[in-house]
Amino acid sequence: MLLEVNELRKTYATGFEALKGISLKVNKGEILALLGPNGAGKTSLISTICGITNPSSGSVIIDGYDISKNFRDARKLVGLVPQDITLEPFEKVLNTINFSRGLFGRKKDDALTEKILTKLSLWDKRDSRIMELSGGMKRRVLIAKALIHEPRLLFLDEPTASVDVELRQSMWDVVADLKKDGVTIILTTHYIEEAEAIADRVGIINKGELLLIEGKASLMQKFGQKILKIELQKRLNQLPKDLSEKNVKLSDDGLSLTYIYDTKQKKTGITKLLSNLSNSGINLRDIQTDQSSLEEIFVNLVKEKAE
């Protein structure tokens, strides 16, 4: 167990309760993706674990070290890439990175600096001032700053916000390399595909509560459902026999069919459904598909919780 969060609560000075008793455990070498709508409390959770805000109650243990009682030992293990780009505009890339390493009590290590900057395609920019960099480069500088002290637990707060497709891919390559080195990673994102691509487990946060945390595979099934809607040319009074057995439903007005299927399965059954329809002499007007969105799933999860 690398990270253990117990009943963590955070009430801000405004009286707003951003974390309502969150508990979770993360294993060594695991990648956990935290999903949740804006204002859910993802950043608050990360800030509290990293020491940027004080918890109102509850405890956080990192590799056996309590973040308040053994803050030095605990923080030495942690790297943080914040959500907002916060860098000193007039500093040079190399200086700001060496500064970060120094803060963690480590002497300058030129070989490591070069390795990390090269991996993040920043080596050419090492003598540039921060203000001369593009947004995506600045985000990579933040990542380099978080990696330079060789953390064992890395927080990435929306690392791919405002990052282009190519860079996103290279960022995931970096994450994959870190995982290979045994680094535990907790990241937040709004993109379900992103969580799907790299996470081992996914946690969903809403309104300061951890609604669920489970393995990617089982969660993806819920997200993987799609609805196929077929509009018919003529009203249908009853479904043909070979269709009614399946997940097909006829609307009340008899003018459309809906079919729920799983994109993750090898056979979605769409071909069969369509050929059955044409065999039965049913003519189609239009076809559309719908995916249950992240928001819908949140809503459903919140409803389930309330019941």
Place this chain on the structure above:
Amino acid sequence: MNFQAVKAIYFFEMARFFRTLLQSFVSPVISTSLYFVVFGTVIGSRIQEVEGISYGAFIVPGLIMLSVMTQATSNGSFGIYFPKFIGTIYELLSAPVSYFEILLGYVGAAATKALFIGLVILATAAVFVDLKIMHPVAMILFLVLTCISFALLGFILGIWARNFEQLQLVPLLVVTPLVFLGGSFYSVSMLPSIWQTITLFNPVVYLVSGFRWSFFGNADVPIFVSLLAISSFTVVCVIIVAWIFNTGWRIKQ
């Protein structure tokens, strides 16, 4: 103790200073020269001597104090305010550094800069007037203590300030007037007696007086009172800083 972190903060701050070294060097030289032209020549031609010292030499300790106090305060406040303002303070808060180490780094750098400027002014002044320092050790002690205590004051201001206006308010509205009214350019004994009494409530009087004593051997107030004043001021600042750190006031949400 995370010395590496103290070093990192200290040199990061000093680098900011060295980037503008010319500016940091030239502006005190010019302003000191101006003071000598205006105060030394114009006023000095009317006031020949104060307490047996030429007026030009008499104002040197006050001039140094004026710059050192304002520089230490503004450097100390800016050093910690800037990361708070642009958000890079997240890095300090999430690193394995104690508040004491953060303080050491920022206040150390601010005090060093102020000390540097104080010495530049001293050297510039030596060009204009004949200077003898009677108690060099005491002079250095006063200078260093003033740099540190006002850098501490600045650090407190930097944490307190919510915007740039507030940041400049105290140095401009409190420190500078107190120094001007603190006998930098005149001897307290030259004032009407009612003002002499009022002046004694100005803490800067004790610092300027003690500092001047280290140059010329005479003072407005006894030297041990001056030492007591600067020491208690330092202690008060340390207590306030300790309170800030214990509560996380205006640092952590």
